[in-house]
Amino acid sequence: MSDIVERVPKQIFLAGQWRDAADGSVFAVQDPGTEEQLCEVADAQDADVREAIEKAVAAQREWAATPPRERGEILRRAWQLMTDRSDEIAELMTLEMGKSIAESKAEVTYAAEFFRWFSEEAVRIDGRYARNPAGGGRMLVSKQAVGPCLLITPWNFPLAMGTRKLGPAIAAGCTMIVKPAQLTPLSMLNLAALLREAGLPDGVLSVLPVTSASRVSGPALADPRIRKMSFTGSTEVGRKLVGQCAENLQRMSMELGGNAPFLVFDDASMDAAVSGAITAKMRNNGESCVAANRFHVHSSIADEFVRRLTEEMSAMKVGHGTEDGIKVGPLINADQRDKVIELVDDAVQRGARATTGGKPLDGKGFFFSPTVLTDMPADARILREEVFGPVAPVTTFDTEDEAVALADDTEFGLVAYLFTRDLDRAIRVGERLSTGMVGLNTGLVSNAAAPFGGVKASGFGREGGAEGIDEYLEVKYLALALNEKG
Structure with missing residues (x-):
């Protein structure tokens, strides 16, 4: 086992704590360049998923009330840590996914930039105050965190597709459950450790590596307290997830296939x-x-x-x-x-x-x-x-x-x-x-800094840019009665 693989946690990251799977299950991670096993990683079970949901829901109110500047500083520190450790992060990605070291280093830079970008967006969540056109009142429009989120990431960009979702979710004040791809869980587990080091509070994030994606998505999307799902993957799977979200009318961002x-x-x-x-x-x-x-x-x-x-x-x-x-x-x-x-x-x-x-x-x-x-x-x-x-x-x-x-x-x-x-x-x-x-x-x-996303069978919603954080915010309108005569 390489030094960097040795150092990466192999357990579940459950609401800020490293834990074995409920029944001790593990699965193998393979180096696609040699076909050899790199290591074994905990395989989250039903009990782990249920606990992650409860922890995300319990932490949501306090996390959303955290000052935006504080959330932004966590992201800024995470960006700096990723930048400082880019060589070892790139090596880990190459070992589990296969891309060249040069490609992996480029992805680390790209991935880290989402944390820097959204660290700046955290303090720019705005609204508006306006006079009622009919008179007799005012309109106060604000934006607030959508709530606990399920984030599902693919194997091909195991780091950047994580930061592209985590960055705006953290900036907006959402708690998160991440299901990384079974083929490439190490980059996300390493990122969870890095975010904890950057000061992300316990309870805000869970990372659940798992051999059956539905073991996480099924219970999460069946729970109306999970208010947002972001998925990057195939159109075939995306269509099924959209159907599951329909029952509880959860917000969705879908970045699907291309041609x-x-x-x-x-x-x-x-x-x-x-x-x-x-x-x-x-x-x-x-x-x-x-x-x-x-x-x-x-x-x-x-x-x-x-x-x-x-x-x-x-x-x-x-x-x-x-x-x-x-x-x-x-x-x-x-x-x-x-x-x-x-x-x-x-x-x-x-x-x-x-x-x-x-x-x-x-x-x-x-x-x-x-x-x-x-x-x-x-x-x-x-x-x-x-x-x-x-x-x-x-x-x-x-x-x-x-x-x-x-x-x-x-x-x-x-x-x-x-x-x-x-x-x-x-x-x-x-x-x-x-x-x-x-x-x-x-x-x-x-x-x-640009909105990423497609149309037709390539999905809907945008990640990145000024538009990216809106995917994690709900708009609230307060109608203010006012006696203007005094």
Whole structure:
């Protein structure tokens, strides 16, 4: 066991205290680059979940009454601790998730920024005071914490998806129960220890690693005292959770699947387009909901784009994320690797051609070679399904209308990427695309200061930016009677 894995608590973090599971159950955490076991982690049971709910409810009133400046300072200290320990936090993430050390360090910086951003937002929760238009009174509008929250995080960004939810919840004054992904619980457990060190009071946060997600979500969403649920994950699971929230009319933020189009027009800078394509496709090994899933390139420049993208992808070094110079780590597990194999094989069988890659790597670890597919048939599954791997299928278009139609030909609407040097076209196409976010001449849209979220089957609600804290606040209106004559 590595030193950093050894130091991370492996128990449940229950309302500020480290505890074994109620029945002592544990589950294994695996290194996807070696297929070896890293450690065992406590597996929360029904009794643990019930206690976490009770503790969150009991602590809510006092925590919400904490001065906003105090909540903000806790977040600021947590940001500083994450920044100071970024190397060891990144190593832990690489070991349990697989991404390269460089990618993990970038995620630590990104994740920490949510704490810094929302430390500043905590003291900017405002309202308004206005005269009743009809006279005879005043209107006082304020915002207050929505209440205890259930936060469910995914395996692909095990730290940033946690801070993106925890930051605004802490700033708003909400108590929290976090269910981290079974595949990557260590980053969240480490974060819980860090938040406690930063001064987060006991009772405010519980982290429940668990082998059955419904063991946490079922009881929490069935309890009307849990007032908010934030979920990042698949659309399939998201739909089920929305149904469960309906019974008690709980607030929801849903960041679900994506199928991001990457449009390159004939006037685009080829250097910018290829560089942006590598960023949008290969960040996090392609295991990202905002990863470019299909590349639609103007037919007049498609050959050059494919040639240059192939050169860049084929030069990327694949291996265990802790090794020097690695650009592409393993996929998270055998199931994910097999899904990528299945989608690539389907495309090739239908007539697509791999200009590089196209195969998994031999040996231990769940590695798949960076792949570019051209001559794409319109019925290939990879154009419809989220591949979540290092595969770039390229198709062509001739007109602006055709490009928009291809981009929007999906149930998803999280993000689109658009490369052009024509400002009129950039605005025109950007406004037409049915997505919650658009990357204009950039392959990176993630920013703690910007609202992150999608439309259609990609979910609803926004995380980050000035909009992010509103997801954790309720609006209260006080009607004030007033005798204005004196």
